[in-house]
Amino acid sequence: xxxxxxxxxxxxxxxxxxxxxxxxxxxxxxxxxxxxxxxxxxxxxxxxxxxxxxxxxxxxxxxxxxxxxxxxxxxxxxxxxxxxxxxxxxxxxxxxxxxxxxxxxxxxxxxxxxxxxxxxxxxxxxx
Amino acid sequence: xxxxxxxxxxxxxxxxxxxxxxxxxxxxxxxxxxxxxxxxxxxxxxxxxxxxxxxxxxxxxxxxxxxxxxxxxxxxxxxxxxxxxxxxxxxxxxxxxxxxxxxxxxxxxxxxxxxxxxxxxxxxxxxxxxxxxxxxxxxxxxxxxxxxxxxxxxxxxxxxxxxxxxxxxxxxxxxxxxxxxxxxxxxxxxxxxxxxxxxxxxxxxxxxxxxxxxxxxxxxxxxxxxxxxxxxxxxxxxxxxxxxxxxxxxxxxxxxxxxxxxxxxxxxxxxxxxxxxxxxxxx
Numbered sequence: 001x002x003x004x005x006x007x008x009x010x011x012x013x014x015x016x017x018x019x020x021x022x023x024x025x026x027x028x029x030x031x032x033x034x035x036x037x038x039x040x041x042x043x044x045x046x047x048x049x050x051x052x053x054x055x056x057x058x059x060x061x062x063x064x065x066x067x068x069x070x071x072x073x074x075x076x077x078x079x080x081x082x083x084x085x086x087x088x089x090x091x092x093x094x095x096x097x098x099x100x101x102x103x104x105x106x107x108x109x110x111x112x113x114x115x116x117x118x119x120x121x122x123x124x125x126x127x
Numbered sequence: 128x129x130x131x132x133x134x135x136x137x138x139x140x141x142x143x144x145x146x147x148x149x150x151x152x153x154x155x156x157x158x159x160x161x162x163x164x165x166x167x168x169x170x171x172x173x174x175x176x177x178x179x180x181x182x183x184x185x186x187x188x189x190x191x192x193x194x195x196x197x198x199x200x201x202x203x204x205x206x207x208x209x210x211x212x213x214x215x216x217x218x219x220x221x222x223x224x225x226x227x228x229x230x231x232x233x234x235x236x237x238x239x240x241x242x243x244x245x246x247x248x249x250x251x252x253x254x255x256x257x258x259x260x261x262x263x264x265x266x267x268x269x270x271x272x273x274x275x276x277x278x279x280x281x282x283x284x285x286x287x288x289x290x291x292x293x294x295x296x297x298x299x300x301x302x303x304x305x306x307x308x309x310x311x312x313x314x315x316x317x318x319x320x321x322x323x324x325x326x327x328x329x330x331x332x333x334x335x336x337x338x339x340x341x342x343x344x345x346x347x348x349x350x351x352x353x354x355x356x357x358x359x360x361x362x363x364x365x366x367x368x369x370x371x372x373x374x375x376x377x378x379x380x381x382x383x384x385x386x387x388x389x390x391x392x393x394x395x396x397x398x399x400x401x402x403x404x405x406x407x408x409x410x
Contacts (some may be wrong), residue, residue: 018339026207098164125272
């Protein structure tokens with residue numbers, strides 16, 4: 001078996017390192033990076049979600065003795081309010097790759113990842 | 128004998144490069160409407176293209192730099208393919224490279240760019256793809272995707288046309304993006320693969336891998352008659368990988384028309400007569 005060298009002046013060891021060892025290391029590193037990135041690499045993404053809550057609003061005026069009054073108190077008014085919540089989810093790297101293609105995540109000044117949309121995702125990259 | 132057979136195979140393959148490039152186009156242009164944007168492609172193709180199957184690795188690198196995350200999937204894809212193929216990806220699979228090859232067929236005078244212009248690619252990679260997104264975010268005007276001609280051609284132009292046809296408010300690409308696209312398209316007429324050889328950050332990465340990839344162009348010094356046929360065959364202005372600007376080589380295999388240049392791996396059987404430039408071990 002003959003080992004090829006690109007250039008006549010390159011030594012055998014140099015050829016082996018350059019054409020066998022280095023690509024093998026790069027290949028193994030690349031495969032490891034792919035496997036880790038696909039399966040084990042996650043990042044926290046904060047997103048704003050709206051939640052509807054039903055609350056009971058007391059009447060503006062309560063009669064003496066409140067509900068203990070023999071006539072009973074006036075009924076509490078039920079009101080639906082929307083409240084914003086910050087929810088943190090762990091996104092895998094493949095999901096993050098898809099998100100960055102539509103500009104779906106951004107870095108906050110505090111260094112956290114934030115989803116840039118709520119509800120339906122945009123269809124195109126903003127650039 | 129085996130080497131002659133492999134040489135003939137490589138020559139046959141080189142003659143069919145157009146077909147192979149066109150075949151890869153069917154992969155990148157999402158014939159099954161899969162939209163697998165969780166997967167990184169190994170080629171330069173904008174993920175906002177209406178027909179893009181996979182995600183652009185340079186776009187992923189730039190955006191992950193902006194959000195301060197290491198893009199392991201993109202780096203892994205580039206490392207695996209770079210280690211095995213080097214810039215064969217550029218010469219045989221890349222759709223933007225294919226476009227440049229098609230435009231270069233037009234009968235216009237072609238200029239050879241000096242070899243040092245190939246170093247601009249590393250500046251584009253380091254500054255526009257990595258540094259500016261990292262320090263200034265993806266909103267910066269010099270963020271790579273805001274300037275990318277592939278994005279302008281494959282995404283912005285079709286999107287603008289779609290909005291115009293739908294009667295919606297048209298979103299025009301930026302002046303900088305449009306100007307760069309027009310300049311590159313014009314340059315394609317007068318020089319071979321101007322984007323690949325001067326600006327492409329993906330080609331910069333694969334070009335580095337040319338020096339160490341498992342498959343490489345082997346120049347047999349003992350067979351060289353100093354006729355410079357390889358130089359005349361090489362559209363990149365090189366002399367296969369004899370010259371230091373093998374970094375710019377896209378491995379189109381035009382130079383393999385000369386019998387002194389072959390595609391080899393490090394483990395190749397060869398005659399001792401032709402092995403003046405090789406190191407031999409006992410069988």
